[in-house]
Amino acid sequence: MNKHIESVTEAVKAKFDVLNTEIVRDTQAAVDLKPGDVHAALAFLKAQGFRQLSMLTCVDWLEDKEFQLVYLLFDWDKGVRLQMRARLDRDNPKFTTVTNIYPGAQYYERDVHEFFGVEFEGNPMSYKQLFLENWDDIPPMRKDFNSRAYSDKKFPVREYKKDFTKAGDGK
Amino acid sequence: MKQVKLFLGPQHPGMHGNASIHMYVEGDIIKKSYLLPGMLHRGFEKTMENRTWMNNIGIIPRICVPEPDPNEMVFANNAETLANIEVPERAHWIRMLILELARLAAHLMAFGGCGGPTGLYTAMYWAQADRDGILTLFEEITGQRIYHMYIVIGGVRKDLPKGIEKKILDYVDDLERRLPDYEDLVLNNPTIIARTKDQIMLPAEVVWELGVTGIGMRSATGKAYDIRKVAPYARYDKVEFDVPTATYSDALTRIRFKWLEMHQIIRIIRQVLELMPGGKVREKALDGSALRWQVPKGQVYTAVEASRGEYGYYTVSDGGIMPYRVAVRGASFPQGLLGVEKYLPGHRIDDAALWFDTMGICSPEIDR
Numbered sequence: 437m438n439k440h441i442e443s444v445t446e447a448v449k450a451k452f453d454v455l456n457t458e459i460v461r462d463t464q465a466a467v468d469l470k471p472g473d474v475h476a477a478l479a480f481l482k483a484q485g486f487r488q489l490s491m492l493t494c495v496d497w498l499e500d501k502e503f504q505l506v507y508l509l510f511d512w513d514k515g516v517r518l519q520m521r522a523r524l525d526r527d528n529p530k531f532t533t534v535t536n537i538y539p540g541a542q543y544y545e546r547d548v549h550e551f552f553g554v555e556f557e558g559n560p561m562s563y564k565q566l567f568l569e570n571w572d573d574i575p576p577m578r579k580d581f582n583s584r585a586y587s588d589k590k591f592p593v594r595e596y597k598k599d600f601t602k603a604g605d606g607k
Numbered sequence: 608m609k610q611v612k613l614f615l616g617p618q619h620p621g622m623h624g625n626a627s628i629h630m631y632v633e634g635d636i637i638k639k640s641y642l643l644p645g646m647l648h649r650g651f652e653k654t655m656e657n658r659t660w661m662n663n664i665g666i667i668p669r670i671c672v673p674e675p676d677p678n679e680m681v682f683a684n685n686a687e688t689l690a691n692i693e694v695p696e697r698a699h700w701i702r703m704l705i706l707e708l709a710r711l712a713a714h715l716m717a718f719g720g721c722g723g724p725t726g727l728y729t730a731m732y733w734a735q736a737d738r739d740g741i742l743t744l745f746e747e748i749t750g751q752r753i754y755h756m757y758i759v760i761g762g763v764r765k766d767l768p769k770g771i772e773k774k775i776l777d778y779v780d781d782l783e784r785r786l787p788d789y790e791d792l793v794l795n796n797p798t799i800i801a802r803t804k805d806q807i808m809l810p811a812e813v814v815w816e817l818g819v820t821g822i823g824m825r826s827a828t829g830k831a832y833d834i835r836k837v838a839p840y841a842r843y844d845k846v847e848f849d850v851p852t853a854t855y856s857d858a859l860t861r862i863r864f865k866w867l868e869m870h871q872i873i874r875i876i877r878q879v880l881e882l883m884p885g886g887k888v889r890e891k892a893l894d895g896s897a898l899r900w901q902v903p904k905g906q907v908y909t910a911v912e913a914s915r916g917e918y919g920y921y922t923v924s925d926g927g928i929m930p931y932r933v934a935v936r937g938a939s940f941p942q943g944l945l946g947v948e949k950y951l952p953g954h955r956i957d958d959a960a961l962w963f964d965t966m967g968i969c970s971p972e973i974d975r
Contacts, residue, residue, distance in 0.1 A: 491919070495932045508936075513837075515838035517908065519906065567974060
């Protein structure tokens with residue numbers, strides 16, 4: 437396994453209350469943190485060389501009643517990647533923005549807000565809709581959202597009558 | 608001066624795909640701008656949660672239209688990492704060949720595409736005609752021109768057809784012979800130089816702030832930040848190629864980089880065809896029918912270097928026959944959304960389309 441990713445994982449372990457670590461592959465590791473530690477850990481890792489937030493995304497664990505936020509960090513000089521994960525309560529999904537550490541997170545947070553309903557306090561635009569126009573249901577990427585039922589409700593099957601041209605056929 | 612509200616796109620000859628830039632302009636100068644995405648939102652991520660691993664192969668190439676193959680590569684790579692599958696040696700080399708041909712096609716399209724907003728349509732016609740030659744090669748290899756569905760979990764779908772090596776070599780020889788013509792037509796063209804030299808700058812700080820990758824990153828930071836070099840996948844560590852870098856990123860530099868990278872792609876393709884070993888191309892990935900494959904539990908992210916930058920998937924499996932969650936990182940997400948909001952204002956209206964083109968933005972991968 438890559439020496440650098442090992443030392444970084446150890447450093448995070450020493451500094452923060454790490455719930456779990458996982459080796460995903462040779463150049464990739466995953467660290468599970470408490471939500472309260474995420475900002476300090478991101479700032480720490482950015483100083484360690486993880487200068488890029490590749491993506492912020494979210495996973496809905498319906499059975500555990502939790503949302504998992506995943507921050508994917510990449511170190512371009514060493515070529516190693518870190519998944520930083522934290523779980524939030526599904527009934528009250530609120531978190532604080534990380535745009536002061538990674539400004540590029542702004543639109544990823546909007547994306548997660550729109551598709552999962554996680555609120556990011558401090559992100560000025562997070563309440564605005566981005567991709568979906570006039571959405572009127574629960575956030576669509578949640579596991580309890582049924583796209584088929586929504587489609588049936590929203591776009592009912594039309595009935596065409598055979599004689600619909602009668603009035604216009606000139607008789 | 609009075610502020611006027613203007614839309615660039617979604618239906619506009621200078622716009623790349625169906626997204627729209629909402630601009631407030633005073634005279635010629637853009638004062639405020641936002642990207643309005645969502646016109647190509649097809650709900651891929653949700654759809655993929657309701658399809659089996661093998662079924663998904665048919666959907667994912669559609670996420671990025673000009674360069675669909677990185678999608679197949681990262682999807683297959685994620686599943687292989689979770690299930691611990693060794694891909695046969697020959698399949699690695701075929702994957703590289705496919706990815707490089709796809710990159711060449713995408714670069715041609717983007718390089719010629721700068722002719723759209725500048726009025727140099729000849730470049731566009733030439734590049735499209737050359738791209739068509741690659742599509743013909745793809746058709747012969749995979750059976751499809753645009754969406755190949757060729758890289759699958761465990762290798763590639765089938766072996767290369769007989770005699771294709773010669774056709775590929777003939778094609779790249781022909782293209783290489785004409786690359787100087789492209790330089791004369793576009794890069795040495797006084798009109799293009801007037802429009803792009805020292806215009807539409809991308810400083811290194813902005814690269815780090817937004818998270819821009821690909822040509823934008825390499826032309827601003829001066830370092831070879833290419834995933835093929837930094838964290839090689841397939842067999843990119845076995846072939847020789849250079850990554851062009853610069854520390855001054857204006858629009859002309861970024862257009863020139865596409866032209867320079869085309870030379871390197873041709874170099875890689877020749878080495879791949881020379882070094883490619885024989886043998887199997889597909890490993891039986893998992894037990895049972897391909898439609899009932901159960902990929903072991905886990906969460907993994909894989910990224911490859913697409914023509915626009917880092918392109919990756921985050922895949923979560925709960926051990927079922929369908930992925931639990933797939934998240935797509937489109938290479939143009941940072942510059943396409945935050946970049947348009949923060950750094951497009953201050954440019955002229957006529958530069959907006961050129962800004963979009965040279966930053967490497969592809970709207971289908973923003974919307975997903």
